[in-house]
Amino acid sequence: MMRVQITKRTANVRPRKKSRPRHIHVLKNLTFYLPLLVLTLLVFTAVFADVLAPHDPVAVSMQERLLPPAFMEGGTKKYLLGTDQLGRDILSRMIYGSRISLSVSLAVIAITASVGTVMGIVAGYLGGATEALLMRITDISMAFPPMLLALLLAVVFGPGFWTVVLALSILGWAPYARLIRGETLKLRYTDFVAQARINGASSLRIMVKHIFPNIVNSLIVVITMAVGMLILAEAALSFLGVGVPPPAPSWGYMVNEGRSVIDRAWWISAFPGIVIGLVVLSGNFLGDWLRDKLDPRLRQL
């Protein structure tokens, strides 16, 4: 509302210049609204999967194996995106698969972001030996190959939802710790932190009330970008066969299943693949957009 008025006012002063800034405006916001739409849709499907899915995602129908999507020759309206080797509906499986992808990433983010943030703030603010210890642990975590560790965990604990979450969390907090420590170091020497110390505030209070609220923005940006990455990682684990075990439909697992028949039935792998790509891209775009918006140095103009 506000924005429209001002554009008008500006336009009145110099009508011939109005088109260019507006163009940029629309383009900039497109990279916000489209990803937001994709991610909202993802959450919506995950929540209402029962209602939205036209078929039971695990119902086998051997007569209707490898049916192509409805828009292709031989396809039927019954299975909009076709069926797989066991005659299961691809669309329904993808709708249910969004539940697994989303719940895995949310669980992992909840764990990694909180562990990483606490580690980062404590290391950055307290400094000294605490910092040295915490940051060495971080370095070691970052030196491990994550996929290898995940495979190992799957072997030890057996595949399952919580194994996937554990596998992705056990090293996933380290980048957060590093980022948050950097941000904290910047804040540690600001005047307002000095002022809080002058007022007698304890270290805990300073970390909670003064440092944390000022790193929330960076955290949100990183989390947004992590959603896409984690969905990709979950898919990769499923593809390797150590994800959430079948028959539960997971996007990565679906891509893997379609691999052997890719020459005859490309749709089994392709549709989940496209969705994975779309979600990852959306996460990255939204993260970039948020960074531009939330960074106070860029907020002025």
Next chain:
Amino acid sequence: MMQNRAKTVLEVEGLRTSFFTRKGEVKAVDGISFYVREGETLGLVGESGCGKTVTGLSLLRLLPEPAGRILDGKILLDGIDLLALSKKEMRAVRGKVISMILQDPMTSLNPVYTVGEQIAEPVRQQQGLRGEKAREAVIAALRLLHIPSPEVRLRDYPFQLSGGMRQRVVGAIAMSCNPRLLIADEPTTALDATIQAQYLALFKEVQRKTNVAIIFITHDFGVVARMCHRVAVMYAGKIVETAPTEVIFRQPWHPYTAALINSVPRLDRKVERLYSIKGQPPSLINLPPGCRFCPRCPKAREICREREPEARQVGSEHFVFCWQVS
């Protein structure tokens, strides 16, 4: 007296510059006129947000695009209107005919090039000098700014120099092409008091040697007293008074000028209370009608709230924009 015969280098007429932001049009500079002569220093004085820096940037046409735009006015440099020049022609003017010194010597030098390379850049670009000739010009510029042992210093990187030395290097870059006009935007604000005194004395000497016209942008009347021949006082995008320096200190006409001079702390007299102006400068988006200073003015009358005052001449080269004078 000599100055009255000197040639006018720059003449600005009715300059208006605005920034178009989401919150509305910010009238940063709203119709100002002034001139500078050869070998003369004009002080552009005012508080933050009064438009003095935007004026400097407008003269060089270096406003941040697309938000900032020059809406109206003429900027005549030796009779040529800079606003009529193409972008390419304007580039040739910058650095060569008009140069600028910015406030912070820490950020106005590029940390990855040596001092010599940074001074050589405008020399090569604008004067087309190469090799030994360029080197001589660089050393001459360093000598002009009294930088000791210039042959050695030109191999230094900015971080190896102190703040005062760095600002001298910035001055050397600005003077390297013998400009006609130098715009100095608060060049001494970031410097310590004793270093500031050195720098000002140095610039007076540079001006005597080169006859360059200087526009000295500052908020500090102490600096004005030492440095400038004439002063233009700005308030909320307008010039409110312009006069020769001695005159303005002896007899300021505009209540704002008087208030500014009175609120400068003095070492030679003890006061019980400092003179202060109540309130704050107006928002440039929402300017009050009539005279811009009237909401804070102790002498405001009915007419001040209704109509903008026009220029009145009250003495030789002394103009005031105030209803009191009529």
Next chain:
Amino acid sequence: MAEVLLEVQDLKKHYPVTRGLLQKTIGTVKAVDGVSFQIERGRTLSLVGESGAGKTTAAKAILLLEQPTAGSILFEGKDICRLPPARLKTEYRPKVQAVQQNPWSSMNPRMRVRDIIAEPLEVNTRWKKKQIDSRVEELLQQVGLMPEWAERYPHEFSGGQGQRIAVARALALNPALIVLDEPVSALDVSIRAQIMNLLKDLQDLYNLSYLVIAHDLATVRFLSHSVAIMYLGRIVEYGEGEELCTNPLHPYTRALISASAMTAQNMEEDNGARIILGGEMPSPVNPPCGCHFHPRCPAATDRCAVEAPAPKLYGTHYVACHLCE
């Protein structure tokens, strides 16, 4: 003579300079090198000097933001460097507050003004929310701001208003001493006077003591009862403010006054009376021997290069200079 509130004796703060991978110590920066002064209740002392003089480091030691290398800081007769943390928290912290140079950076941008002013109360008292709210309201009025503004964020204020908020926060606990670190340097000339007058009024009202850190003598003269001029970690001249401004004895003080804002002779055309110092303040890593000021001093003798002058009393002020003898 009023009661002495704070006494600093021979304060030193040295930082090691390290180099290379193994952090080998290659020297020391003597940021503050043997500084002594005192502040009486209800009075103002200004520490004046250029950047690198050590005035901010001295203030940080008093605010417990830096651990002094040597020397003592006596507050109401107790040495705060030797007090246990629990007693510091109750007997010292609440009584010594600060206002910093930049009003925006000294306030957490994510907190409302109410919470900013309330922080010292929340940390140091067990007051109820209602009590704190009414105190915040009272403080805002005291510094000339509208109580409704308590719900706003710092970026909505101008520099002058921001500094008023900082003053309100410093007053919250009824402190005895407020350290003012360049309190008006970031402000416009016409606003500076408002803040200085406010500080003066508050001092008279509450019998506050101020330690003012400044680079410009003229700006703080109005507030100061006494002034100490610092150069490269040492005090070169220290005494009653009026006397020091009108009759400076140390050559550095003279140059500083001459370079400072506006005096009668500055307004005249250059008549050669002004002292313009050559050179710059040397690095505190390798300070010159003898008197630190001698390489720039217009009247230095051989003795100045060898022997560091001890501060001696001349009339009403102490001067550390051989030439005054």
